[in-house]
Amino acid sequence: MPAKKSPDAGKPTSRNAQLTKERILNVAFKEFAARGYDGARVDAIVARCKISKNLIYHYFSSKEDLFLQVMERAYGAMRKRQNELALTGDDPVADMRVLVEKTIQHFIEQPEFIQLLATENLYKAAHIKKSSVIPVIFNPLRTALDNILEQGKTKGVFRQDADWIDLYVSISGLGSYAISNRYTLSYVLDVDLGSSERQIRRMKHIPDMVMSYLCDLGEAQGIRSA
Template structure:
């Protein structure tokens, strides 16, 4: 059955509003964002916006949900089923970092929500459910790694994901100050590739340390380049 024109128009209008709202919230945060600016950007009336979203907070929560949905969808787009646990974990590490690179608004939105102490995501059951599924995926990979003897046992899935995410999140959220301090362009493609390899090495070195058959060789891309202005030098 073909989608009814009215329903299709409604979905397209909501999408236009959400895109405009994401741009406004990402630029100015929740407190600084203005509904009138969102309306102007979306080219709709105020009545139409409030027809689809009851308040500024409702709209912001929906944008947050889309932000987390994008993060989880991009991670979920990476096929992990059937892979050996080391390769599955490597791909999960890489995809988590890559989505932060490709979707910079995610970092801005998460920073804003943390300034508000998470009070808006607390009102969304959708976001919590997304992370329950992520924990299940990580636990499946870890359990298989333990069964094969390549991962250490008793790894906490929450602690692991926080560490995996933080290794990329901090790098990108602080890239402007760190680039100046260390005289290294952190957004340069070669440095992004090196960071991605470094994240994989850090996570897999931890997981394989102490495992019966745990072996991990650091990637060449994670080794500092000779003559790099940002590389450590003897004092």
């Protein structure tokens, strides 16, 4: 006696829309990072995803929309890492060091994010200015950094003239420069800045520099009394 067929037998498997969109974003992330906004090609993304071009435009209204969602996703990945921070609130020195280390670690593990930022800066942030999501994603970081800084000032362990904006720009610059310029720097310095040994050294060196500045209370007093 032949086995009974399931009611769904023979029907095409329905596409998992979320997984398909995720696959497109993953491939687009690498394409935009490697080639920039102008150099990236939707046809290349289609070919690597092995889908139809129409399907891309089913999920994304345009190349610009795809790029914007890639940027939002990239900022979201940074926020996810920041959400993993184990900040006690009791020790601003330890909390600041953890925040700096996690920021650097994200840059090391996601060099494509730095490349995306570089290409967006060529457009003077024209694309991300259209996003209502990115400011919301970034706000927890600025809040965490500002809170830790103010806690440190209140406890008398951080210099009173420290500004969270200057601090964030310095942390980002120290964390990203050796990555965005790793090929030219590696050549002229005759060292492999991408090696695990050099990255481990950077992971210690940068937090040490930041904390040396923040905890230099004598220098801060000299600035205020000058």
